[in-house]
Amino acid sequence: MVQKKVTDRDNALFxxxxxxxxxxxxFTGSPVNLxxxxxxxxxxxxxxxxxPYVEEISxxxxxxxxxxxxxxxxxxxxxxxxxxxxxxxVKYGSSKVKVGMEYNPDLNYPLMRIIExxxxxx
Amino acid sequence: MVQKKVTDRDNALFxxxxxxxxxxxxFTGSPVNLxxxxxxxxxxxxxxxxxPYVEEISxxxxxxxxxxxxxxxxxxxxxxxxxxxxxxxVKYGSSKVKVGMEYNPDLNYPLMRIIExxxxxx
Amino acid sequence: MVQKKVTDRDNALFxxxxxxxxxxxxFTGSPVNLxxxxxxxxxxxxxxxxxPYVEEISxxxxxxxxxxxxxxxxxxxxxxxxxxxxxxxVKYGSSKVKVGMEYNPDLNYPLMRIIExxxxxx
Amino acid sequence: MVQKKVTDRDNALFxxxxxxxxxxxxFTGSPVNLxxxxxxxxxxxxxxxxxPYVEEISxxxxxxxxxxxxxxxxxxxxxxxxxxxxxxxVKYGSSKVKVGMEYNPDLNYPLMRIIExxxxxx
Numbered sequence: 001m002v003q004k005k006v007t008d009r010d011n012a013l014f015x016x017x018x019x020x021x022x023x024x025x026x027f028t029g030s031p032v033n034l035x036x037x038x039x040x041x042x043x044x045x046x047x048x049x050x051x052p053y054v055e056e057i058s059x060x061x062x063x064x065x066x067x068x069x070x071x072x073x074x075x076x077x078x079x080x081x082x083x084x085x086x087x088x089x090v091k092y093g094s095s096k097v098k099v100g101m102e103y104n105p106d107l108n109y110p111l112m113r114i115i116e117x118x119x120x121x122x
Numbered sequence: 123m124v125q126k127k128v129t130d131r132d133n134a135l136f137x138x139x140x141x142x143x144x145x146x147x148x149f150t151g152s153p154v155n156l157x158x159x160x161x162x163x164x165x166x167x168x169x170x171x172x173x174p175y176v177e178e179i180s181x182x183x184x185x186x187x188x189x190x191x192x193x194x195x196x197x198x199x200x201x202x203x204x205x206x207x208x209x210x211x212v213k214y215g216s217s218k219v220k221v222g223m224e225y226n227p228d229l230n231y232p233l234m235r236i237i238e239x240x241x242x243x244x
Numbered sequence: 245m246v247q248k249k250v251t252d253r254d255n256a257l258f259x260x261x262x263x264x265x266x267x268x269x270x271f272t273g274s275p276v277n278l279x280x281x282x283x284x285x286x287x288x289x290x291x292x293x294x295x296p297y298v299e300e301i302s303x304x305x306x307x308x309x310x311x312x313x314x315x316x317x318x319x320x321x322x323x324x325x326x327x328x329x330x331x332x333x334v335k336y337g338s339s340k341v342k343v344g345m346e347y348n349p350d351l352n353y354p355l356m357r358i359i360e361x362x363x364x365x366x
Numbered sequence: 367m368v369q370k371k372v373t374d375r376d377n378a379l380f381x382x383x384x385x386x387x388x389x390x391x392x393f394t395g396s397p398v399n400l401x402x403x404x405x406x407x408x409x410x411x412x413x414x415x416x417x418p419y420v421e422e423i424s425x426x427x428x429x430x431x432x433x434x435x436x437x438x439x440x441x442x443x444x445x446x447x448x449x450x451x452x453x454x455x456v457k458y459g460s461s462k463v464k465v466g467m468e469y470n471p472d473l474n475y476p477l478m479r480i481i482e483x484x485x486x487x488x
Contacts, residue, residue: 006483010375011480014379014380017387020384022153023391026152029269030169032169033172043158049158050155073352126363132257147266234262290405295440
């Protein structure tokens with residue numbers, strides 16, 4: 001067993017995970033249709049952007065997937081995790097990490113993953 | 123015991139309640155600060171507007187109450203029920219009802235209530 | 245236009261709607277599998293039972309539907325509205341109403357509806 | 367700029383963050399009182415335990431803090447982040463990390479943090 005000191009990189013990745021988990025479980029379930037999808041995208045993006053250590057965030061809701069879910073009697077759907085494409089850059093001390101969530105058709109799962117990491121000169 | 127037929131008025135009030143309960147439990151908890159409060163207001167309003175039988179909806183988040191909650195280290199808050207002022211008009215068949223939610227300081231509670239009801243000529 | 249006084253029946257139906265909307269948007273999205281479905285059912289039931297005017301509540305999550313959604317790589321699902329079968333009895337003053345939510349296959353929609361209403365001697 | 371390979375430790379911390387963010391934003395807002403707090407605790411614990419890579423999880427809701435919030439007319443509260451004390455152990459490949467969330471009175475904030483990390487022989 002090797003216990004290692006917690007680094008900025010560790011904290012950046014931990015914080016990045018928090019943001020994706022928060023976004024997903026706060027906003028999925030929101031009623032949405034093609035007319036309201038833009039305001040929901042923007043609100044999600046701005047909402048998560050106020051959390052600690054977020055440098056950049058982009059949130060896209062897949063219109064085609066949404067369209068395919070509008071078939072119920074009432075012409076709207078709920079925001080589902082599978083519709084979300086998110087990228088978040090988190091900066092913690094000397095570390096900057098980029099993470100994302102995107103529907104993975106092979107797994108049939110909205111997969112969250114680490115996209116890239118870098119050390120910055122501070 | 124008198125069992126009465128379910129009327130349009132009954133359904134309108136039932137549906138109006140659903141919308142307020144949905145709005146509250148979908149969106150409270152969303153991270154928010156003074157820069158992002160407008161986009162959150164708009165997204166909540168548009169999101170709930172797509173649900174069945176909603177004719178009109180207005181959503182206001184109390185800026186003063188929000189400001190008073192921004193005191194943590196990180197300069198943001200979560201949307202709390204107490205900050206919400208909502209009015210929704212629901213139309214079901216020949217019945218139109220207006221309901222609302224607003225912080226009641228005496229009860230220290232975000233009180234939901236029926237504001238007015240009317241029968242319309244259809 | 246006929247403006248009518250708000251009755252106990254009106255309030256009972258309004259309150260009943262609030263509970264269903266709250267339940268749905270609070271708990272859908274919760275991670276769940278066949279081993280944990282019972283504790284989630286119980287927690288939802290107990291949680292909503294503490295809200296004002298709730299007399300009785302039963303919450304069932306459809307195991308077959310859940311089983312059919314466990315096919316992703318990780319062996320769990322999220323609680324979806326379509327899996328829920330809920331009955332709630334609300335009492336407000338002299339009025340008691342029973343409402344429910346259940347998946348309606350024709351509409352492909354988790355339909356909420358008024359099941360019965362009665363006036364009680366108080 | 368030094369781009370480093372993504373390690374098991376990185377993924378473990380990222381996944382651990384996801385769980386805490388998910389837990390928080392899924393379950394805060396749930397109606398709760400002293401009679402129902404145990405079933406809510408258990409359901410939260412079991413629900414998050416089904417997510418990928420979770421080895422161990424403990425969820426405690428602070429009864430004293432809950433009691434102090436029961437003062438509204440209706441005798442219940444909502445689950446607030448400040449009431450939660452959570453510990454989660456995540457295992458990803460050769461890395462095991464323990465993270466937690468707990469109310470920090472100095473920051474007046476439900477602080478999430480990395481508690482410890484270890485490399486394991488696999």
